[in-house]
Amino acid sequence: MINFLSIPLIHIIVALVAILAFIGLNGVVLVYMERKVAGFIQRRPGPYEVGPQGLLQPVADALKLLGKQLTSPMGADKILFWSAPIISFAPVVVCFLPIPFGPSPNSTGMELNLGLLLVLAFSGINVFALCMTGWGSNNKYSLLGAARAVSQSVAYEIPLLLAVLSIAFQTGSLNLSEIVQSQQGVIHWHIFMQPLAFIIYFISATAETNRAPFDLPEAESELTAGFHTEYSGMTFGLFFLAEYAYMIVVCSVATALFLGGWDGPFFDGFWWFLFKVYALMLVLMWFRWTYPRVRFDQLLNICWKWLIPLSVLNLILTAFFIKLVH
């Protein structure tokens, strides 16, 4: 019996299929989770009618989206309008490749020395897709949403990169598997050594994924639905799926960088990784239903007056201590 997974080509194909299945399944689970969490936080039962405890609600949602007609507004730039959802969704599949889900080499899609950089580079393409929707929809709400998305993500990418850089300084590697391996044992998790970097990373990641309280690009009380106002049916579904997939990516990267990845107090394995990712997702949902949406000037002030100076300070301190230790 030969190990087919050790052949690079087969490994990548299997990984891509697995990732797509994982994203689809996550979409279903997370929609249910989000609606239930929202319900419980607001003291109502959440979805309840379809299936036991409303378990089949996301399936009904998905079927509804699939059955809807796809329309494009008059005067829209057709090429931009139809390719934007695909450009939003496609890069996220690549982002999952270097993430180490477990200790065995088969649980990483593609072992890359620059895995962290790959995730950062490909997740940046999403902004571009939002720009395309804004311009292509021929709708002022979409355009405003896209303009907000750009200024927001350009601003928050800086503290995010600087926070990640301090971890890269400390471990001397951009390979996510190596970073996880460098923090075996709970006390060695980077969150204890770099709490500030973790907080900065998590706030910036919330803003980068356009989650409330930073959901200005799709602020429904001001912009109807923001950049995806004109999208119906599965084109809207793709944006939705991409957004949830990006949330999973940022939580996975946070887990790998700060929370020890698949390392746990006992029984190391992929279950710890998934447990941590889902715990972080719950925190994101908790944020969403706790804080009101920030105003745009507040959003930029948080970034430029707090996060960027703090992350630069954190980086300098990290460099100083590394020099001291060596």
Add this chain to the structure above:
Amino acid sequence: MENITEYLNSGVEYLKYPVFGIYLMLIIVGGLTAVLSKNLIRALIGLILTLFGVAGMYFLMSAPFIALMQILIYVGAVTVLIFFSIMLTRAPDGDAGMETDGKKLNKQIILALISGLAPAFILGIIIFQKMPDALPLKPETSITILGGLLVGPYSLAFELISVVLFTAMAGAVLLGFERRDKK
């Protein structure tokens, strides 16, 4: 069974030719769209396609760091800023982003063709007369070495680039303040 493994592994090697072709197509089609499209946004999409193709070429030349930096900086940041500036300068009648076309254009096309084809022609002649051997592909350089090179032998170039960037940024801030004072 062992033969199958070998066969598949060598298959990966042969993938480089079609992949090279795809990247080449991306670069050429993107470049033509960027130049020929009347709609500024579509021209920008062409530019992005070209940048993507170039990033893919870096990957093929086993320089993944530069490839990823190309995507991170050019596709993720620079083109988004260009997009933003096009959106901000959109005229109220809605067809900004369109190039003005007129009879002047023919002359421009001829000039552009001359300035584009002349260097290509000269370089082509040189290359075909003295065909160099294909350079052996070097193994991937690790970022530790790259970083050492940047602050070691190439520190002057590195610093000069940062000075240029700083000047541009300071200039932008200065212009912003001037505009604000006038109000």
